[in-house]
Amino acid sequence: MGTPLLEITGLHVLVEGKEILKGISLSVEKGQVHALMGPNGSGKSTLSNTLMGHPKYQVTQGKILFQGEDLTALKTDARARGGIFLAFQYPTAIQGVSVANFIRTAMKARFGEKFQPKEFRKELKAAMASLGVDESFATRYVNDGFSGGEKKRHEILQMAMLKPLLAILDETDSGLDIDALRTVSEGINRLRGPSLGILLITHYQRLLNYIEPDVVHVLVDGRIVRSGGKELALELEAKGYAPYETAKTEQKETVPQ
Numbered sequence: 026m027g028t029p030l031l032e033i034t035g036l037h038v039l040v041e042g043k044e045i046l047k048g049i050s051l052s053v054e055k056g057q058v059h060a061l062m063g064p065n066g067s068g069k070s071t072l073s074n075t076l077m078g079h080p081k082y083q084v085t086q087g088k089i090l091f092q093g094e095d096l097t098a099l100k101t102d103a104r105a106r107g108g109i110f111l112a113f114q115y116p117t118a119i120q121g122v123s124v125a126n127f128i129r130t131a132m133k134a135r136f137g138e139k140f141q142p143k144e145f146r147k148e149l150k151a152a153m154a155s156l157g158v159d160e161s162f163a164t165r166y167v168n169d170g171f172s173g174g175e176k177k178r179h180e181i182l183q184m185a186m187l188k189p190l191l192a193i194l195d196e197t198d199s200g201l202d203i204d205a206l207r208t209v210s211e212g213i214n215r216l217r218g219p220s221l222g223i224l225l226i227t228h229y230q231r232l233l234n235y236i237e238p239d240v241v242h243v244l245v246d247g248r249i250v251r252s253g254g255k256e257l258a259l260e261l262e263a264k265g266y267a268p269y270e271t272a273k274t275e276q277k278e279t280v281p282q
């Protein structure tokens with residue numbers, strides 16, 4: 026197997042002085058898809074933002090290794106250039122910057138000399154077509170007036186163009202209609218391959234019918250309380266998080282004050 030693509034060990038993270046992640050360990054191999062599920066507020070987006078190097082998220086303990094290298098000292102732009110990509114749960118609008126310019130700039134930063142401006146338009150057009158995105162999208166300002174589904178497609182369009190090594194998809198399925206869910210999932214599946222690792226955050230088992238995960242993790246109150254195969258998602262769908270929430274309460278009661 027060699028060096029894992031992403032190796033997180035004993036990760037503790039503070040946000041605004043409050044501990045949100047309380048000792049997470051997780052290892053993603055190249056080519057794998059790991060699904061991360063958990064109740065609202067359990068820390069899924071906190072983990073995504075921490076992996077991307079958001080300055081608000083302070084690592085107090087533990088390690089994050091990407092291809093064997095410690096990420097903690099690297100700024101967000103360096104992580105992105107290195108091939109880490111985050112599809113945001115809530116993508117924000119960027120006034121005055123068109124989708125084409127935004128993606129072109131990101132690609133220049135990521136690929137440097139290897140970026141081919143001549144090929145760019147063609148590649149963008151093909152990627153948009155395969156994601157069922159209208160051509161007029163390219164000249165619109167990023168996320169400005171986009172519908173919920175268009176925002177999510179735009180995230181996957183960026184992913185298709187930037188060809189990351191590690192993609193963190195934070196609830197990319199939320200707000201998608203049934204057809205869009207299929208199109209976006211097909212888009213993600215096309216990008217799957219031996220060098221790409223995916224951390225797929227979702228609330229719904231139905232996404233995992235389209236994108237089959239190798240491993241499913243359950244995150245409750247900042248800890249991974251269980252990991253298993255794709256059948257774990259079915260069990261969660263049937264039973265919810267209640268069994269784990271109980272465990273959380275018991276755990277709290279035994280912690281000395």
Ligand SMILES: Nc1ncnc2c1ncn2[C@@H]1O[C@H](COP(=O)(O)OP(=O)(O)OP(=O)(O)O)[C@@H](O)[C@H]1O
Pocket residue numbers: 040041045063064065066067068069070071072081114
């Ligand atoms: N920037 C921040 N400032 C203050 N609190 C924060 C911040 N980011 C996260 N938190 C808190 O951390 C906890 C975990 O939030 P997070 O967004 O990681 O949850 P989540 O698992 O992604 O939930 P959801 O399923 O609703 O998206 C919440 O209690 C949230 O209020």
Ligand SMILES: [Mg+2]
Pocket residue numbers: 069070071114195
């Ligand atoms: Mg979230």
